Amino acid sequence: MVTPSTGPRAIATARRRGVGLMALAIVAAGVLPGSRADARQARPAPATEATAPRAHGDPIMAIVSIKAQKVTFYDSEGWIWRAPVSTGVSGRETPAGVFAVLEKDKDHHSTLYDDAWMPNMQRITWNGVALHGGPLPGYAASHGCVRMPYGFAEKLFDRTFIGMRVIIAPGDVAPVDFSHPALFVPSADALSGAPSRATTLAREAEDAAKLADEAKAAAAAAERDAKSLKASLRKLEQAKARSEAELKSADRKLAAAKTDQAKAQAEDARQKAATQTTETAAQLEAAKSDSVAKLTAAATTKDAAKAAAAKKTETAKAAEEAKLATEPVSVYISRSTQMLYVRRNTHKPARDGGGEVFDTSLESPVTIRDPDRPLGTHVFTAVAQNGAGLRWTAVTIDDGDDAKDALDRITIPKDVLARIAPTAVPRSSIIVSDEPLSSETNYRTEFVAVLSNQPQGGFITRKPTTNVDVVASGDEYDDGFGNMFQRSWDGQPMTSSRRRGPPPTYYRPVQPGWW
Numbered sequence: 001m002v003t004p005s006t007g008p009r010a011i012a013t014a015r016r017r018g019v020g021l022m023a024l025a026i027v028a029a030g031v032l033p034g035s036r037a038d039a040r041q042a043r044p045a046p047a048t049e050a051t052a053p054r055a056h057g058d059p060i061m062a063i064v065s066i067k068a069q070k071v072t073f074y075d076s077e078g079w080i081w082r083a084p085v086s087t088g089v090s091g092r093e094t095p096a097g098v099f100a101v102l103e104k105d106k107d108h109h110s111t112l113y114d115d116a117w118m119p120n121m122q123r124i125t126w127n128g129v130a131l132h133g134g135p136l137p138g139y140a141a142s143h144g145c146v147r148m149p150y151g152f153a154e155k156l157f158d159r160t161f162i163g164m165r166v167i168i169a170p171g172d173v174a175p176v177d178f179s180h181p182a183l184f185v186p187s188a189d190a191l192s193g194a195p196s197r198a199t200t201l202a203r204e205a206e207d208a209a210k211l212a213d214e215a216k217a218a219a220a221a222a223e224r225d226a227k228s229l230k231a232s233l234r235k236l237e238q239a240k241a242r243s244e245a246e247l248k249s250a251d252r253k254l255a256a257a258k259t260d261q262a263k264a265q266a267e268d269a270r271q272k273a274a275t276q277t278t279e280t281a282a283q284l285e286a287a288k289s290d291s292v293a294k295l296t297a298a299a300t301t302k303d304a305a306k307a308a309a310a311k312k313t314e315t316a317k318a319a320e321e322a323k324l325a326t327e328p329v330s331v332y333i334s335r336s337t338q339m340l341y342v343r344r345n346t347h348k349p350a351r352d353g354g355g356e357v358f359d360t361s362l363e364s365p366v367t368i369r370d371p372d373r374p375l376g377t378h379v380f381t382a383v384a385q386n387g388a389g390l391r392w393t394a395v396t397i398d399d400g401d402d403a404k405d406a407l408d409r410i411t412i413p414k415d416v417l418a419r420i421a422p423t424a425v426p427r428s429s430i431i432v433s434d435e436p437l438s439s440e441t442n443y444r445t446e447f448v449a450v451l452s453n454q455p456q457g458g459f460i461t462r463k464p465t466t467n468v469d470v471v472a473s474g475d476e477y478d479d480g481f482g483n484m485f486q487r488s489w490d491g492q493p494m495t496s497s498r499r500r501g502p503p504p505t506y507y508r509p510v511q512p513g514w515w
Helices: 008-029 036-042 150-157 188-256 260-324 403-408 414-420
Strands: 061-065 070-075 078-084 097-100 103-109 117-123 130-133 146-148 165-169 176-178 330-334 339-349 356-359 363-365 377-386 389-398 429-433
Touching: 078 150, 097 377, 117 150, 130 150, 146 150, 165 377, 165 389, 188 260, 260 339, 339 414, 377 403
Parallel strands: 061 165, 130 146, 330 429
Antiparallel strands: 061 070, 070 078, 097 165, 103 117, 117 130, 176 389, 330 339, 339 356, 339 363, 377 389, 377 429
């Protein structure tokens, strides 16, 4: 028999009550559909470490996705390494933008955050944003840096290079093959001749420097001789004046002599004074005659030294330009400033310590059609030779025109193209952006540009001074670089704008380099 308590209606009632009790339990636990906890459960599976199943070359760029919390490294054929990351927390967000590796430190310790260990650190801004090994809780947890798995960071450390492009994107982006008439087309003759030209000009620069040093030494010796000669002339002129004075005195004594003996003594003294006067006058005239030739020679030597110094400067500049022509060239075009900037790594250590010097000597106004309309931010990279030309990729990280339309609106001056395009090699790049260059861009960086419409907490809170407030935190791995290096090359504070539109200009041209 089926009793009321066990019949179908009773069972359905019990089920409804069970669902109601479950709903109450969910409410009590604060886990409703669409709630934060539910969203956390629905979060996509985190990225895992992976290596492309193919032979790979050296990395050309790294792309960090803040949304996907992952970093991907690319060579000329595509991705080669991928790993999860942990970027900046709310209020200390990792800045989105375009960067490059500036310095590497195998065993870095923060001077800002209690000597926190940041192994295999690769700095991308001088105010303390970097890629390094660190703990990965599965979500954004740093103070602005990009933490990578410890082993992954160690594996990559010796494979990256100063100047390697690092793109930090708000979304999940990847490079795509791209072609456009505005991209650099190298000259086969210029490329083949660049190394030998650089070698020849370097040798000429060495010879000119040696000749300049010799000419400088000769001019210094001639100057010393000239000074000695002038001193001798002054002494002879003084001796001649004294002998003339003595002769006049002898003439007065002779005229005043009253006796024959006095007259004889005065006459003898006068003869001696006259002889001395004649001799000193002859010596002075000879010295003057000799000095004309020597002073003329000294002036000629000095002019020769100036010419040699000018030749030294000229040949050194030509040699440096030829050397730079063998390096990848990076170009940044800013809609905000209507300017084009060029960078090439000189591979010379920075004079004030930290990083390498980048050539900064070429800047030029650029024409942008409809300059009030956003371009977006696009990074075009020459990844490999393609016959006589280059194979390019494009990465877009900010809204605006698509990559093709953005390049269509830009006209690069012909004289600038003539200086950089013929010798463009793989790893050369063109960056187009609405943003100005960040104040972090200086003579020892490639380009640093931050998206002004994205959070920048981890960038802005790193003040460009040594007086940095340490934020109390229980996380011993908080990122920061303290005052080991200058916070900003010009000491200017950095501001943020979440609004779309031309942001303030931070970049200042720096002293000429070696172009």
